[in-house]
Amino acid sequence: MLMLGKLTHAQRIDAQDIKAVLVAGATVEQIEDGLSVCFSFNVIGRLADAFGFAVPSPKAVKSGAKYLLSRGYR
Template sequence: MRLDILNHGYSPGTKLLFAVIRLFSGHPLPDAAKLVFYRPDFYGTRAKEFTHEAMRGPSAWSIGDRELMAAYVSKVNESAFCIGAHTATARQAYQDEPRVAAVLADLESASVEEPLRATLRMLGKLTREGTISAQAMREVVAAGVSPQQVKDALAVCAAFNTTNRLADTFGFKLLTPEAYAAGAKYLLKRGYR
């Protein structure tokens, strides 16, 4: 059930910003963006900062890798809006649609580097089970992932487990492929701020 709160409660200045974005992009503002503008003092400002740091801050993981992590966590959570948004963004970041599709279809048979595969496997387990063992972490490190890369991947996982739940709770509207592509272009250019 879609909650109507995302359609109301914005200041006139914010409504004007939404109209300008729609005018220049040719697409309505996605619900994910609307959510961070609703009560920014309570959620939006902090969420944008945390997610931007996880997705665009310094990391040995590429932007494509982190977008793929976001898409993978979203797939495990079955969050349709976020799967669409971050699959489109990973595709554009990598410039490799078949690679992204292969990982999301079957991680174990996809042609992907072992450190990334081990990390995605760990993020999937953590997302499904809500816990991860020290042994599972040792396996990720043994696959060639640095402790800092593990922390960076966990930040992506935290950001998107939160976002996925909000997307599903608020009933984010699914976008057209063109709108997801436009959103991906924006995320790659500007990040999550």
């Protein structure tokens, strides 16, 4: 399993996971950035679950996008 997937599902990684990503060619800065993004998305997901936010249907997403784009959202 890839490092960020493992972190998301198992809630832990170890030195071997970091070494595997370094061997694959990632830099330390890229790993730190990836961990930061992973953390942020996981927190957002957990907050959404805690507050009971519903995921809109594909039709609702398309309608919302059309509305935003028609009013200059870029």
